[in-house]
């Protein structure tokens with residue numbers, strides 16, 4: 001029986017942004033507040049359909065210290081992205097990303113289809129870099145998401161490693177490949193009944209792309225009973 005790949009994504013890293021377009025007349029961008037949740041939902045609905053994001057999910061993210069950046073064009077919400085700091089569980093990959101101070105995990109980048117290809121992503125990232133004081137950004141992009149790989153690549157995000165999650169019976173396998181496709185490692189863990197714990201810890205160090213490391217974390221593999229699993233559901237959305 002062969003392994004079935006469940007999900008495969010590229011970790012892209014940017015130390016500084018490049019080729020960001022200036023804001024056009026009528027455009028504003030900045031960190032979103034709770035009052036902006038309806039505007040975020042409006043963009044999400046146009047981009048992902050009505051079931052794509054819920055108000056509760058977005059409010060929970062804000063409550064947990066995640067930040068959103070929102071771009072409006074002549075008052076109309078056009079695009080947003082989210083930034084997480086510290087440690088973040090990437091649910092589809094069943095791994096936890098651990099970032100150094102100064103680094104941000106950029107996720108749920110979304111531009112309303114009517115506003116795409118206008119450089120919105122770079123403008124949002126510039127807002128995040130400046131407002132959050134970032135000196136390193138990490139994005140995790142599905143291997144199949146050509147538009148996102150291109151858009152993030154254009155503004156400075158370089159592929160660092162690709163992680164493919166496969167499953168064989170009760171074994172989960174994370175296969176990691178470097179930017180040029182060479183195998184970096186394979187990590188095996190046991191799939192548990194019920195909620196799937198995060199199986200790998202992925203630490204990014206400040207000193208450049210080569211220090212992006214994946215490693216088993218025994219503590220993460222055996223979460224303490226009753227410990228809050230604050231981010232387990234987030235990336236399901």
Ligand SMILES: CC(C)(COP(=O)(O)OP(=O)(O)OC[C@H]1O[C@@H](n2cnc3c(N)ncnc32)[C@H](O)[C@@H]1OP(=O)(O)O)[C@@H](O)C(=O)NCCC(=O)NCCS
Pocket residue numbers: 047079107108109110111112115116117118119120121122140141142145146147148150151152154
């Ligand atoms: C990915 C996404 C956020 C990009 O947003 P965007 O605001 O349209 O991106 P930008 O206008 O800033 O893109 C800048 C550059 O990226 C590249 N690019 C963007 N979309 C592209 C596409 N569909 N195909 C090829 N290249 C693309 C181009 O080089 C583009 O510059 P150009 O228009 O001058 O050629 C948007 O496509 C989106 O919302 N997709 C659905 C949600 C999603 O997949 N999010 C990413 C999760 S990781």
